[in-house]
Amino acid sequence: MNVIEVQGLKKDYPLGKTIVHALRGIDFSVEEGAFLSIVGPSGSGKTTLLNIIGCIDHPTAGRVRIHDQEISELNDKQITDLRLHRIGFIFQSFNLIPVLNVWENVEFPLLLMKDKRKEEIAARVERLIRAVGLLDYMAHKPAELSGGQRQRVAIARALVGNPDIVLADEPTANLDSETSESILKLMRELNEAERTTFIFSTHDPEVLKYAGKIVKIKDGMIVGQE
Amino acid sequence: MGLVTRLSWRNLVRQKKRNLFLGICIGFGMMILVVANSFSHGMVDVLINEVVSYAFGHLVVDGTQGNSYFTMIRDKERIVKIIEENIKPEDLLEINENLGMMGRAVGNGEADNVVVVGVTIEEDEKYFFNDFFTLLDGNFDDYFSTDYEYPVIVSSAMAKSLNVKVHDTIKIRIPMVTGQIQAAKLTVIAIADASNTFMNMVLFMQGYRVKELLGYKPWESASLQVTLRDPLKTAKYYADILHEKLKPGVICVAGKIGRADCQLVAFKHHDQAKEALRAEVTIVAGDPEKAWEKRGVMVSKALAQKLGLKAGDKFNYSYQTKFRGIYEEEFTVDAIYDSRTKLGADVLLVNEERIHDILNTYLPAEFQEFLAEDDPLYTALATEWKLLRRSKDSQELEKLYKNERKNKSTQSRLNIITMYEGASDILKLEAVLNLLTMNAVLILFFIILIGVVNTLRMTIKERTREIGTIRAIGMQKRDVRNVFIMETLFLTALSCIAGVTLGIVVIKVLGAFTFNSTGALSIILKDGRLVFKLAPLSILGNFLLILVIACVTAYFPARHAANLSAVEALRHYE
Ligand SMILES: Nc1ncnc2c1ncn2[C@@H]1O[C@H](COP(=O)(O)OP(=O)(O)OP(=O)(O)O)[C@@H](O)[C@H]1O
Numbered sequence: 060m061n062v063i064e065v066q067g068l069k070k071d072y073p074l075g076k077t078i079v080h081a082l083r084g085i086d087f088s089v090e091e092g093a094f095l096s097i098v099g100p101s102g103s104g105k106t107t108l109l110n111i112i113g114c115i116d117h118p119t120a121g122r123v124r125i126h127d128q129e130i131s132e133l134n135d136k137q138i139t140d141l142r143l144h145r146i147g148f149i150f151q152s153f154n155l156i157p158v159l160n161v162w163e164n165v166e167f168p169l170l171l172m173k174d175k176r177k178e179e180i181a182a183r184v185e186r187l188i189r190a191v192g193l194l195d196y197m198a199h200k201p202a203e204l205s206g207g208q209r210q211r212v213a214i215a216r217a218l219v220g221n222p223d224i225v226l227a228d229e230p231t232a233n234l235d236s237e238t239s240e241s242i243l244k245l246m247r248e249l250n251e252a253e254r255t256t257f258i259f260s261t262h263d264p265e266v267l268k269y270a271g272k273i274v275k276i277k278d279g280m281i282v283g284q285e
Numbered sequence: 286m287g288l289v290t291r292l293s294w295r296n297l298v299r300q301k302k303r304n305l306f307l308g309i310c311i312g313f314g315m316m317i318l319v320v321a322n323s324f325s326h327g328m329v330d331v332l333i334n335e336v337v338s339y340a341f342g343h344l345v346v347d348g349t350q351g352n353s354y355f356t357m358i359r360d361k362e363r364i365v366k367i368i369e370e371n372i373k374p375e376d377l378l379e380i381n382e383n384l385g386m387m388g389r390a391v392g393n394g395e396a397d398n399v400v401v402v403g404v405t406i407e408e409d410e411k412y413f414f415n416d417f418f419t420l421l422d423g424n425f426d427d428y429f430s431t432d433y434e435y436p437v438i439v440s441s442a443m444a445k446s447l448n449v450k451v452h453d454t455i456k457i458r459i460p461m462v463t464g465q466i467q468a469a470k471l472t473v474i475a476i477a478d479a480s481n482t483f484m485n486m487v488l489f490m491q492g493y494r495v496k497e498l499l500g501y502k503p504w505e506s507a508s509l510q511v512t513l514r515d516p517l518k519t520a521k522y523y524a525d526i527l528h529e530k531l532k533p534g535v536i537c538v539a540g541k542i543g544r545a546d547c548q549l550v551a552f553k554h555h556d557q558a559k560e561a562l563r564a565e566v567t568i569v570a571g572d573p574e575k576a577w578e579k580r581g582v583m584v585s586k587a588l589a590q591k592l593g594l595k596a597g598d599k600f601n602y603s604y605q606t607k608f609r610g611i612y613e614e615e616f617t618v619d620a621i622y623d624s625r626t627k628l629g630a631d632v633l634l635v636n637e638e639r640i641h642d643i644l645n646t647y648l649p650a651e652f653q654e655f656l657a658e659d660d661p662l663y664t665a666l667a668t669e670w671k672l673l674r675r676s677k678d679s680q681e682l683e684k685l686y687k688n689e690r691k692n693k694s695t696q697s698r699l700n701i702i703t704m705y706e707g708a709s710d711i712l713k714l715e716a717v718l719n720l721l722t723m724n725a726v727l728i729l730f731f732i733i734l735i736g737v738v739n740t741l742r743m744t745i746k747e748r749t750r751e752i753g754t755i756r757a758i759g760m761q762k763r764d765v766r767n768v769f770i771m772e773t774l775f776l777t778a779l780s781c782i783a784g785v786t787l788g789i790v791v792i793k794v795l796g797a798f799t800f801n802s803t804g805a806l807s808i809i810l811k812d813g814r815l816v817f818k819l820a821p822l823s824i825l826g827n828f829l830l831i832l833v834i835a836c837v838t839a840y841f842p843a844r845h846a847a848n849l850s851a852v853e854a855l856r857h858y859e
């Protein structure tokens with residue numbers, strides 16, 4: 060079954076008097092439980108594509124379906140809810156909330172869901188913090204963590220709400236190669252353990268070792284799939 | 286703690302300098318507000334309690350007569366009873382005679398104008414002295430002493446001005462109710478200052494002594510000052526009730542001519558009233574001209590027949606007075622009349638101007654009920670006194686008295702005044718003072734407006750990526766907006782609380798200083814100190830208003846933040 064289906068996706072950015080065609084017609088689908096990597100050179104449109112799939116950006120043309128739900132039919136409140144419940148984000152620069160400690164950062168999406176009981180939240184948060192190996196750092200603020208640790212927190216946060224898809228835009232770009240490797244390993248493990256679909260972008264060939272499926276894009280178009 | 290609350294609180298205590306700065310500004314504004322507010326309340330309090338209520342009373346039943354500057358209530362007992370019956374005991378603190386008159390005093394070679402004021406104090410109320418005065422010399426016990434004819438308490442300023450010490454005598458010349466000038470010797474028994482310099486020219490003396498000095502009879506009274514527990518709330522209410530209950534009845538005094546019983550009734554010395562009466566009363570003998578005149582006397586046909594009286598005859602009319610036994614007055618029959626109304630009975634009908642003075646001086650033991658208020662004759666007949674209509678403010682009151690003094694009638698007048706009318710000019714100050722507080726609120730308003738908008742704008746710019754993150758994760762716009770509003774609310778509330786606390790400290794400090802002022806400003810000082818009075822409700826009201834202002838001000842930038850596009854926000858780099 061496909062979690063995501065993308066058809067004829069186009070994205071134009073007006074830039075002064077000209078128009079940048081960031082995506083020029085993308086068709087692809089992602090199966091449930093996939094560990095998909097989007098590769099391409101800088102400026103090829105990876106971020107743009109992930110943002111649109113992640114429902115934080117709108118395409119200029121084309122359709123995105125998540126779990127057979129056509130995104131363009133939803134209003135902002137519904138889309139926000141969809142992001143909360145179905146999508147997890149991992150950002151290149153971690154984007155943790157600086158005033159919250161590790162536990163609170165991970166807990167954040169669950170609190171937003173409003174329908175979770177306290178014990179349920181605590182159990183889930185603890186499980187994920189354990190899974191990313193940060194049990195000893197629960198009370199630390201992001202500023203007190205290393206880059207790799209921060210990204211682990213971000214991974215825990217992305218997964219805590221039990222989303223269908225986790226989107227990671229160059230999750231390892233700000234990390235050294237050793238840490239990158241451990242992060243990718245962790246993502247892969249979680250992908251297998253939780254059966255969560257992972258889509259991550261990268262331009263680092265090293266990273267590709269871990270990928271399941273690979274989609275190559277260039278100049279806003281898919282140039283190959285493996 | 287909810288997520289929104291937690292986030293806004295944590296963001297606030299990130300302790301950005303500008304938050305602190307804005308907080309200090311708001312707190313400082315709030316402090317000014319508290320000080321200004323308390324000052325104006327304290328000032329109004331002093332004015333009402335120390336000045337206005339002494340000068341005007343909370344509620345005054347004022348009796349006047351002719352163009353005398355003295356106040357006079359002829360039957361104290363009766364009016365006091367009406368007051369006591371109509372003001373709930375829990376609201377009524379006391380009823381005092383407003384005894385006071387300005388006179389010229391001569392001490393040891395020095396003279397000054399003084400006001401002699403009667404303050405009735407029982408021997409078991411001596412504590413009053415220490416509450417009210419600061420004793421500098423002498424002994425308050427002598428206030429009750431019968432060794433002196435007129436023992437008085439004198440302020441230090443007045444003692445200096447008259448060059449007198451304790452036990453010295455002050456010669457005084459002071460007008461009396463009767464119109465004569467009283468010359469008396471007062472003995473200084475104590476030199477003591479009242480809390481307010483307003484009292485400096487006052488010589489205090491036991492009430493009954495002042496009454497005697499000024500020539501009031503024991504049963505008479507100067508205007509009655511009613512002290513209420515909560516004058517701000519009840520003064521007007523009770524004034525209206527008393528005004529209703531003090532409506533006078535038609536004069537009707539049961540008396541005798543020889544052995545025959547008769548009723549003395551008076552008609553108004555007023556063309557319209559006489560016109561109305563002529564329709565009901567037919568002169569059958571005598572001189573109609575004379576009968577309707579100022580000193581006109583008429584006898585009903587029935588009474589004339591019974592007594593064998595003819596026009597021009599003299600007769601003696603007597604009645605039982607309340608305090609002075611039987612009073613007898615000689616009348617001459619100007620005319621004999623016939624009437625089918627109640628006036629046709631055994632009635633002696635006279636012009637009011639003929640008998641007001643008599644009835645005032647020789648109070649009848651009882652006034653009988655002659656006519657109901659709805660009787661057509663009612664408006665033509667004279668009443669026991671004239672009840673003046675209630676005035677709205679000082680100006681109206683002044684005009685009313687001015688007009689009444691021009692009125693040549695000998696009828697006595699009653700007027701019900703609260704401090705609001707009596708001192709409405711002084712109380713206007715309250716409005717001015719409230720403006721002061723309003724100014725503080727306005728200043729605060731601008732601090733908040735400018736400060737909050739700018740601070741929030743900077744904060745939002747700084748946290749753009751954070752906003753993008755929480756939006757991407759799935760926080761609704763509304764919650765994002767609330768995070769920022771809440772943060773502003775926290776900041777404002779905390780600053781306000783700090784400001785109030787600081788304000789209270791400032792009040793305590795300022796209130797501790799003593800000023801040696803005797804100028805006009807000293808009237809607002811109590812024991813030489815500025816008076817502050819915290820008005821918690823008013824401050825709470827302002828506090829809530831400020832929170833609302835802050836909330837509204839924060840709303841727009843916060844909404845702007847919430848409406849940021851998540852992608853744009855995430856792409857934002859500083
Ligand atoms: N907001 C924007 N306004 C104008 N042009 C944009 C905007 N965002 C992206 N672009 C352009 O769209 C194209 C695709 O950008 P995108 O960020 O998706 O590339 P990318 O593959 O993620 O690159 P990188 O590997 O460097 O992150 C680029 O040419 C970029 O300049």
Ligand SMILES: [Mg+2]
Pocket residue numbers: 105106107228229
């Ligand atoms: Mg990119």
